[in-house]
Each structure stands twice: as C-alpha cells, then as structure tokens.
Amino acid sequence: MALKLSGQEPAFQFKGGALTVTTLELLTTDALLIEKELEQQTRRAPAFFRQTPVVLAFERLEQDNPVSLDLIVAACKRNGLIPIAVRCALDNVKQSAWALGLGWFPPQTDSHIKSVAQDKSCIARKATKFVHGTVRSGQQVYADCADLVVLGSVNEGAEVIADGNVHIWGVLRGKAIAGAQGDQDARVICQQFKAELVSVSGIFQTFESYSWPNSAAQLIEIYLDNERLVVKA
Amino acid sequence: MAKVVVVTSGKGGVGKTTSCASIGTALALQGFRTVLIDFDVGLRNLDLVMGCERRVVYDLINVISGEAKLSQALIKDKRVDGLFMLPASQTRDKDALTQDGVEKVIEELKADFDYVICDSPAGIERGAMLAMYFADEAIVVSNPEVSSVRDSDRVIGLLDSKTRMAENGQSVPARLLVTRYDPERVELSEMMSVKDVAEILAIPVLGVIPESESVLKASNQGVPVVHDQQADAGIAYLDAVARFLGEDRPMRFITPERKGFLSRMFGGRR
Numbered sequence: 204m205a206l207k208l209s210g211q212e213p214a215f216q217f218k219g220g221a222l223t224v225t226t227l228e229l230l231t232t233d234a235l236l237i238e239k240e241l242e243q244q245t246r247r248a249p250a251f252f253r254q255t256p257v258v259l260a261f262e263r264l265e266q267d268n269p270v271s272l273d274l275i276v277a278a279c280k281r282n283g284l285i286p287i288a289v290r291c292a293l294d295n296v297k298q299s300a301w302a303l304g305l306g307w308f309p310p311q312t313d314s315h316i317k318s319v320a321q322d323k324s325c326i327a328r329k330a331t332k333f334v335h336g337t338v339r340s341g342q343q344v345y346a347d348c349a350d351l352v353v354l355g356s357v358n359e360g361a362e363v364i365a366d367g368n369v370h371i372w373g374v375l376r377g378k379a380i381a382g383a384q385g386d387q388d389a390r391v392i393c394q395q396f397k398a399e400l401v402s403v404s405g406i407f408q409t410f411e412s413y414s415w416p417n418s419a420a421q422l423i424e425i426y427l428d429n430e431r432l433v434v435k436a
Numbered sequence: 437m438a439k440v441v442v443v444t445s446g447k448g449g450v451g452k453t454t455s456c457a458s459i460g461t462a463l464a465l466q467g468f469r470t471v472l473i474d475f476d477v478g479l480r481n482l483d484l485v486m487g488c489e490r491r492v493v494y495d496l497i498n499v500i501s502g503e504a505k506l507s508q509a510l511i512k513d514k515r516v517d518g519l520f521m522l523p524a525s526q527t528r529d530k531d532a533l534t535q536d537g538v539e540k541v542i543e544e545l546k547a548d549f550d551y552v553i554c555d556s557p558a559g560i561e562r563g564a565m566l567a568m569y570f571a572d573e574a575i576v577v578s579n580p581e582v583s584s585v586r587d588s589d590r591v592i593g594l595l596d597s598k599t600r601m602a603e604n605g606q607s608v609p610a611r612l613l614v615t616r617y618d619p620e621r622v623e624l625s626e627m628m629s630v631k632d633v634a635e636i637l638a639i640p641v642l643g644v645i646p647e648s649e650s651v652l653k654a655s656n657q658g659v660p661v662v663h664d665q666q667a668d669a670g671i672a673y674l675d676a677v678a679r680f681l682g683e684d685r686p687m688r689f690i691t692p693e694r695k696g697f698l699s700r701m702f703g704g705r706r
Contacts, residue, residue, distance in 0.1 A: 336596075336638070337589075337592075339589045339590060339592055339596075340586050340589040340590040340593060341593055341594075342593045355638065356636075356638065358586075358589050358636060359586055359589070359636075360586055360590065374635075
C-alpha cells in the first residue's frame with residue numbers, strides 16, 4: 204500500500220518478497236584460488252555468470268582466517284558475478300562489506316539444533332515419572348527433566364518422551380524418545396521391541412517389522428554410540 | 437443400582453450395534469430390565485437391528501430438547517419382556533446432543549432399569565464421547581485386524597481419561613469382545629488371534645463371536661442373532677453375557693472345527 208502525502212504521487216513502494224539468489228559459499232579465503240576456479244566455471248557456462256547477483260557466504264570458513272573481501276569481490280566482478288551482500292558472523296568482514304557498499308545477512312547456521320543438543324539444563328534430574336498400565340494409541344507421556352518408567356506396554360500410535368531415560372517394562376510398539384533435551388547418554392530400555400520409532404538426543408530411527416530383533420521377548424537397550432543409534436539385545 | 441454400559445470400538449463396521457442388540461436382548465432374557473440407547477445421531481441403525489424401525493416416533497434428541505417425554509420415546513421390544521430401546525434421531529444435528537441432556541436422560545433411565553446400554557457411534561467425536569462419558573463399564577468391540585485394534589486401543593485410552601469415572605480418578609472397567617472371528621484364517625495367519633488382540637489391548641476378554649452368516653441374516657431380519665440358538669454367533673453372545681454377569685465359561689469357537697468330508701464338501705457356515 205502506497206502512502207499518499209500532501210497530494211503528491213508516491214515515488215516508490217516497498218515490497219517484501221523471497222527472491223532466489225545464488226550464494227557463493229566460500230571454502231577458502233585465497234582470492235587467487237577463488238578467481239582461478241571462477242574462470243574455469245565461467246568458461247563452461249558464460250551466460251549463467253553474466254550480471255548474476257551473488258551473496259558471499261563465509262560460514263563454512265575457519266573463524267580466524269584473515270579475509271580480504273575487496274580482492275574476493277574484485278575477482279567475482281571480473282568473472283561477471285555481482286556481489287550484493289555478505290553472509291557471515293565475523294565483525295571485520297561485516298565492516299569491510301559496509302565499506303565496499305555491500306549488504307549484510309546474519310549467518311545461516313543450525314544453531315537452533317545445536318543449542319538444543321548442547322542444553323545441559325536437565326543434568327539435574329527430577330524424580331522419576333511412573334506410568335502404571337498401558338500407554339495407548341493417541342496418548343503421549345512426557346517426563347520433564349526425569350526418567351520415565353512405564354509399567355506396561357507402549358502401544359502403536361503412542362508416544363513416551365523423557366529428558367532422561369525411558370524404561371518400558373512391557374512391549375514397545377509405539378514411539379520412544381529419550382534425552383529429549385539433548386542428553387546423549389540417555390537410553391531406551393524395553394522388555395520387547397516392536398517399535399515404530401526410537402530417538403535418543405534427537406537422533407532417531409524408524410523401524411519396520413523386519414528390523415525388529417528376531418527373538419520375540421528379550422530385553423532391548425537402545426543408546427547412542429558416536430551419534431549412531433545402537434539397538435542391543 | 438442400575439449400571440450404565442457403553443458398547444464402543446472407535447472403528448466403524450466392527451459390530452457395535454449388532455453386539456449391542458444381542459447383549460441387551462440376552463440381559464433381558466436373564467430377567468434384567470434393560471434399555472438400549474442409540475447415540476448415532478444421523479445414522480440411526482439400532483432400531484433396524486432390533487426390528488422396531490416402524491415404531492420410532494420420538495427419539496433421544498426429542499427427549500433432550502423437551503419435545504417428548506422419555507416414556508413416549510421408549511420403544512418396547514416385541515419379543516422379550518423388560519427390553520426397551522431409545523432410538524437416535526435420523527434427521528437432527530448431532531450438536532443437539534448435550535452433556536446435561538444426556539445425563540438427565542441416563543439418570544432417569546437408571547431409576548427404572550437394571551442395565552442402560554449405550555450404543556456408541558464410530559469415531560471419537562461428540563456422540564461417541566457422550567456415549568461413554570457416563571459409563572460404569574465398557575465393552576470394547578474389536579475385529580481381529582490391525583486397524584480395528586489400534587482404534588480400540590485409542591478408545592480404551594479415552595475411557596481412561598475422558599469419562600466421568602476418569603475425572604473422579606477411577607478408570608472405566610473395560611472388557612473386550614472380539615467379533616467376526618474366523619479360527620481357520622487365524623490358523624493360516626491371515627487374521628490376528630484373540631490372544632494377540634488381547635495382549636495388545638491389555639484388557640480381559642469377554643467373548644469371541646465367530647464370523648457367521650447368521651449375523652448378517654439376523655440383522656437384515658431385525659432379529660438380534662442371540663435369538664438364533666442354532667447359530668454359533670448366537671451361542672457366543674449368550675456365553676459373553678454370562679461372563680459379563682460373572683459366570684466363568686470356557687471360550688468356544690476359537691479353534692477351527694475339524695470338518696468331516698461331507699461338511700467340507702457341502703457345509704457352509706451356520
């Protein structure tokens with residue numbers, strides 16, 4: 204919506220929108236190396252590089268590498284690319300971008316996922332939560348900062364979640380999630396394993412009937428080993 | 437004191453209404469004054485299965501909204517003394533079913549009957565929730581088939597959380613009625629066994645009703661199958677009701693019949 208002030212025709216409109224922009228994710232700060240590789244690419248697809256706006260992304264670089272943004276920008280321009288902004292967390296890069304008249308975007312990281320994974324606020328556990336009887340389809344039980352003990356089965360379509368360990372004294376047929384706040388040492392233990400899904404500290408795996416252990420009734424323990432789920436009979 | 441029993445399942449078409457009609461009839465045959473309430477507003481069926489569809493004048497919704505007295509809406513069974521039914525409305529909106537209204541009707545019926553059997557609609561919407569809300573006991577009907585078992589599991593969960601008894605910190609005692617059971621297909625591993633179903637649902641088994649042609653015939657004729665004492669299904673319902681009343685009876689019809697040559701050649705299912 205354009206504002207009309209004092210009878211004057213509006214000169215412009217601001218519009219938000221999502222544009223697809225090519226991002227140049229830099230894996231080195233060596234401007235010579237970058238230029239060499241750009242030249243090779245330009246030769247292969249010259250039309251693609253002509254007057255193409257790019258965002259220079261620095262997230263994948265080591266933190267303390269010195270960056271000479273002006274050289275990189277110049278190398279881009281010589282190959283038809285037009286840098287319009289940078290994306291980084293580094294203050295010095297942000298400043299040189301400002302000096303070169305480039306925009307700045309905050310870094311895109313998986314910081315949300317990481318911050319959950321590293322949250323140790325649940326290290327101090329509360330009293331274990333007990334559920335007597337079967338957890339049924341459509342029901343969800345959550346043990347906040349605690350272990351969860353189910354004295355029964357967890358049926359298909361049911362979810363049991365704990366920030367600590369999950370112990371199931373019956374059959375696990377539904378979903379079990381241990382270490383929901385990121386405790387990588389959390390475990391899921393059940394008397395019989397017919398699970399749909401198991402997750403420990405955000406790392407999950409779905410199971411089909413053929414991936415269940417052969418023996419019908421045996422104690423199963425699921426834990427993380429090197430960021431991989433291990434199902435141990 | 438009268439008992440309110442809900443017959444429920446979650447999934448449709450598993451035999452709630454058929455079971456309701458037969459259980460109610462069997463209870464009345466035992467001398468208990470019994471009333472069946474159809475909660476399936478808009479998809480009224482119990483009257484057909486009971487064979488009294490031509491005598492429906494007023495229904496549950498009429499009673500709740502004060503358009504008719506309870507005594508006007510109750511339909512007396514022609515075959516068994518002490519058996520009545522309260523039909524659902526076929527035309528009205530199911531929002532007319534209110535908790536207060538249902539409570540009033542059930543309380544009034546409790547004063548006059550030994551058993552109030554609520555025939556729940558399929559699903560877990562308003563009608564089904566109200567059918568189970570005032571229950572003192574539940575009969576969960578399930579077919580030996582995964583989707584039916586899962587839906588029954590969901591409904592047992594609701595019985596434990598969304599009923600008046602649950603709100604008072606108790607759980608509604610639920611028992612399992614497995615219907616459309618075919619022991620031969622169980623033996624071929626084409627169908628879940630009653631043991632598997634009972635293990636998943638973790639509630640006591642009230643009875644197993646064998647798959648039988650007589651059930652369909654009975655429904656179409658409007659005579660509850662429990663009247664057909666030649667039929668396996670009819671006998672199985674009588675057994676189930678005997679167990680419901682506390683009798684200890686062995687399960688029948690859960691192993692395949694060893695058929696002779698002639699019946700294998702010519703015999704159908706009774």
